[in-house]
Amino acid sequence: MIPIIQIGPLALPTPGLLILLGIWLGLSFAERFAPRHGIPGDRLFNLALTGLLTGLIGARLVYVLRYPAAFSANPMDIFSRNPGLLDVWSGVWIGLLGSAIYMQRKKLPAWQTLDALTPALAVFAIALSLSHLASGDAYGAPADLPWSIELWGEHRHPSQVYATLASSAILTFLWPSHKRLLDLQPGVYFLSFIALTALGYLFLETFRGDSQLTYWGIRSTQLFAWTMLALCLGLLGHRLNFHKP
């Protein structure tokens, strides 16, 4: 766990840096292969930038609207750099909406664009699990195993390492330069990535020590992953049948 990198008087939050690095590396990686899906690299970059910016602004605006009293005394806090003043899920939806509007305006085909974005998502998934490793978030359940790690006062499953390995395996399996991927129908590449990621969460959530539980001790992340898997498999079936000769 390395939550802070101290460079002289400067304390840099490692998880945030890893996330930024993941976004930058992922986008650079995806830009390289985007033309194979018929999407210009710069359009893909602008699409991601639009999503990130609208998401960020939207997340802050929704937060301000939810807690107007807190900001009325300090209106300049609207421009604060504190990430704690963001409504994350609203930001995600607004970012997706912003991206969708950009795609429509630039007449980018949906499935091909999602395929082109997939390498960026795969790299980002690795960066996310590494950021969890740095912060100690998404920690594992207590376990006395030869490969357990000491975290938060106990020997635990290295759940962040499991997630990093799973994400790396998915990226390797879906490496964008593989020849077989060129023959896939539009959307199949993206849906395969989401299905594999959901499968990974479905399995690996078992080893987490911080799961949100629903009825009968069922983990809510597993339920969400199962639903995503079912949806992706359905859509994959539809895409493959739809394009059958």
Next chain:
Amino acid sequence: MMLLLGAVWIWYSRDTTQAASKGGKAIPRTGFYAPDFSLQTLQGDTITLSDLRGQAVVINLWASWCPPCKAEMPALQRVHEDFSTSGLVILAVNATNQDDLKAAERFVGENGLTFPILLDINGEVSRAYQLRSLPTTFFVDPDGMIQEVVVGGPMAEALLRVRVERLLGDMPQ
């Protein structure tokens, strides 16, 4: 078939002990109990964290040489003035083992801070709270559970107010 296996796995791997969602230990992170401590204030009184059960507590670790720590102190003072009668306790734990006590006292006097300033002379709280960066702020609910940790600063006053109101919302009426 894959979906059926997935459903079986979800049922098989469910957490029947409900252990995953409970942080029974005292560890300085969200979802766990705040490690207990007893420290002296600048005035010589002793404050013990566990004595404050039932109240919302903000623990702010700071030092007088740290610019962001100093920058967020006026906001902490204003929030203290607005919410102390509602049950909020702000504990500003000075990392005295890495600070100049005289400079800390001068800063407190100049800024008219009226919430308790605790002196961590031996660094025991810094160690127990795994302090890695100054300032670090812990929001502790009336049950003694850490609801949020904010590493670094200065914190926006709006952030402070939202978190404090949330903590006070958890107070028994």
